[in-house]
Amino acid sequence: MMQAHEGYVTDDGRQIGGTVMELKNITLRFGGVVAIKDISFDIRQGEIRAIIGPNGAGKSSMLNVISGFYHPQEGEVWFKGYRRGPMKPYQVARLGIARTFQNIALFDGMSVLDNIMTGRLNKMKAGFLSQAMWWSTAEREENENREAVEKIIDFLEIQNIRKTPVGRLPYGLKKRVELARALAAEPQLLLLDEPMAGMNVEEKEDMSRFILDVNDEFGTTICLIEHDMGVVMDLSDRVVVMDYGRKIGDGTPDQVRNNQDVIDAYLGVAHD
Amino acid sequence: MIYREAGDFKTSYRDDSQTFPIRLDRWGYYAILAVAFGIIPFVINDYWANAVLVPFLIYAIAALGLNILTGYAGQVSLGTGGFMAVGAYAVYKLMTAFPDISILIHILLAGGVTAVVGVLFGLPSLRIKGFYLAVATLAAQFFLIWLFNKVPWFYNYSASGQITAPERTVLGHAVTGPATSAPAKYLVCLVMAFLLAWLARNLTRGMLGRKWMAIRDMDIAAEIIGVDPLRAKLSAFAVSSFFIGIAGALLFAVYLGAAEAGEAFGINKSFLVLFMIIIGGLGSIFGSFAGAAFMVLMPVLLKNLLVGTLGWPTDLAAHIELMIVGGLIVAFLIVEPHGLARLWRLTKEKLRLWPFPH
Numbered sequence: 111m112m113q114a115h116e117g118y119v120t121d122d123g124r125q126i127g128g129t130v131m132e133l134k135n136i137t138l139r140f141g142g143v144v145a146i147k148d149i150s151f152d153i154r155q156g157e158i159r160a161i162i163g164p165n166g167a168g169k170s171s172m173l174n175v176i177s178g179f180y181h182p183q184e185g186e187v188w189f190k191g192y193r194r195g196p197m198k199p200y201q202v203a204r205l206g207i208a209r210t211f212q213n214i215a216l217f218d219g220m221s222v223l224d225n226i227m228t229g230r231l232n233k234m235k236a237g238f239l240s241q242a243m244w245w246s247t248a249e250r251e252e253n254e255n256r257e258a259v260e261k262i263i264d265f266l267e268i269q270n271i272r273k274t275p276v277g278r279l280p281y282g283l284k285k286r287v288e289l290a291r292a293l294a295a296e297p298q299l300l301l302l303d304e305p306m307a308g309m310n311v312e313e314k315e316d317m318s319r320f321i322l323d324v325n326d327e328f329g330t331t332i333c334l335i336e337h338d339m340g341v342v343m344d345l346s347d348r349v350v351v352m353d354y355g356r357k358i359g360d361g362t363p364d365q366v367r368n369n370q371d372v373i374d375a376y377l378g379v380a381h382d
Numbered sequence: 383m384i385y386r387e388a389g390d391f392k393t394s395y396r397d398d399s400q401t402f403p404i405r406l407d408r409w410g411y412y413a414i415l416a417v418a419f420g421i422i423p424f425v426i427n428d429y430w431a432n433a434v435l436v437p438f439l440i441y442a443i444a445a446l447g448l449n450i451l452t453g454y455a456g457q458v459s460l461g462t463g464g465f466m467a468v469g470a471y472a473v474y475k476l477m478t479a480f481p482d483i484s485i486l487i488h489i490l491l492a493g494g495v496t497a498v499v500g501v502l503f504g505l506p507s508l509r510i511k512g513f514y515l516a517v518a519t520l521a522a523q524f525f526l527i528w529l530f531n532k533v534p535w536f537y538n539y540s541a542s543g544q545i546t547a548p549e550r551t552v553l554g555h556a557v558t559g560p561a562t563s564a565p566a567k568y569l570v571c572l573v574m575a576f577l578l579a580w581l582a583r584n585l586t587r588g589m590l591g592r593k594w595m596a597i598r599d600m601d602i603a604a605e606i607i608g609v610d611p612l613r614a615k616l617s618a619f620a621v622s623s624f625f626i627g628i629a630g631a632l633l634f635a636v637y638l639g640a641a642e643a644g645e646a647f648g649i650n651k652s653f654l655v656l657f658m659i660i661i662g663g664l665g666s667i668f669g670s671f672a673g674a675a676f677m678v679l680m681p682v683l684l685k686n687l688l689v690g691t692l693g694w695p696t697d698l699a700a701h702i703e704l705m706i707v708g709g710l711i712v713a714f715l716i717v718e719p720h721g722l723a724r725l726w727r728l729t730k731e732k733l734r735l736w737p738f739p740h
Contacts, residue, residue: 228604
């Protein structure tokens with residue numbers, strides 16, 4: 111490991127803090143198939159951490175372990191200094207981990223505004239009766255959270271579609287709405303599963319800008335999976351490289367780029 | 383020209399999220415309320431109450447209930463008739479056991495009892511979805527009807543096996559029993575329908591409604607962002623059954639006066655209410671009312687047309703009526719699968735630009 115534990119300063123001068131999430135010796139099996147084999151790495155406060163690797167390397171499985179969707183057979187997941195036991199996905203969400211999906215998982219029947227509002231459900235505490243009668247608490251809470259959501263809508267420049275049903279939106283905008291929903295939760299750790307998959311160059315540039323802005327303005331820690339090497343190397347502070355469920359590289363983009371194992375994995379060398 | 387949102391500026395989130403954001407809609411809504419509460423009670427007669435308005439209001443409540451479960455939370459149910467029976471038998475037992483307590487409280491309590499039963503039968507929804515859940519609720523339907531027929535305690539050991547509503551009054555006016563006047567029946571049902579529709583609107587516009595819709599649209603994503611599927615689904619079953627139980631209680635106590643479980647609350651009722659929400663529009667409060675109006679009014683209109691105007695024999699008209707209603711449902715599903723609520727929305731969108739569509 112190259113950095114000291116109390117954090118480091120990036121090339122562009124951002125201060126990265128201590129460890130937010132630490133994965134220790136994670137092994138995940140589906141029956142006889144080993145999807146992840148003995149992987150350890152950490153995610154630091156305020157950094158953009160990328161997980162890359164060829165198809166089938168186990169990147170999405172890794173993200174699913176972090177988001178609590180899969181439970182690894184071996185290994186430990188530590189979040190903010192506490193060891194996380196097996197949890198249901200909605201409990202993980204309450205800890206402050208939000209994510210987006212590779213193949214968009216929005217609520218098609220609801221408007222953009224309602225979709226993003228669902229992201230704030232852990233912030234809203236009004237009881238059943240209060241909601242049923244639309245009493246002061248429910249209404250006040252609704253308007254306060256609406257204000258927070260409107261800030262995110264402004265930030266991601268989707269004001270004109272806020273009342274459009276999500277099902278009617280084009281692909282690129284859906285991706286943006288999904289990011290907005292994840293941001294609405296004000297997550298401590300934001301997981302992005304291929305945020306730029308299937309986008310054209312222009313959309314990719316927009317999305318990259320949003321990811322950097324989110325990290326910059328809100329100080330959100332981000333862990334992302336992405337296939338576009340150019341994008342990954344430009345965006346991320348540190349990169350984990352996976353191949354066949356194993357970790358073959360970990361470090362800054364420059365270190366990873368010059369790592370022989372990584373070059374082999376991407377250019378193709380006979381595995382023995 | 384008249385129906386437009388231009389110039390109707392909102393300066394707060396509260397105004398922006400109100401139920402009727404467009405001024406003309408709001409006036410229309412107040413006008414309908416004024417007619418329903420201020421004029422109809424004074425002019426209503428027995429025919430209009432019994433053939434049209436009272437069944438419309440009661441079925442609208444049931445449709446609201448089923449729409450919360452199926453339209454908003456996405457859990458298909460064929461047990462509506464059974465849950466209505468729970469409401470009816472609960473109100474009957476309460477009325478006869480505690481004659482001094484107001485019937486209105488009994489009706490609400492009957493809704494509460496049905497909510498508990500609904501949660502019980504909603505438990506399988508945590509494991510099974512779609513058609514399989516529909517079959518599970520179908521089992522609830524048959525089991526509940528069987529229970530009410532087999533256990534004499536439920537019908538107070540009456541010789542006929544029927545339940546008959548004794549006379550109960552509100553503010554000195556009979557609302558159940560044979561002496562009930564048309565305005566009294568109508569007003570009880572109207573107040574209930576109005577309050578429950580308001581309740582349904584509040585629940586569906588807030589976070590609980592969003593949780594339900596999230597579960598409906600994509601349950602895995604809902605769970606990832608923090609919706610507890612257990613609580614979301616069971617709360618939908620509870621609220622939905624509360625509405626349906628009240629509808630059942632009103633149908634028995636106020637409208638029918640006497641009922642037998644299998645006859646009044648059979649599987650036909652389940653399908654009737656399901657048709658209402660499909661025709662009216664899934665996931666829409668307005669659609670619940672529109673669907674109930676359609677399914678209640680259509681047979682009455684056809685009967686008046688065929689028997690009254692064309693002079694056909696009554697039995698022939700009754701059969702033709704079934705065929706026409708069935709045909710209309712099929713036609714409707716093909717032409718507008720999203721129901722009357724969607725047609726209404728499209729009309730409003732057209733109206734916004736009328737008469738200058740460009």
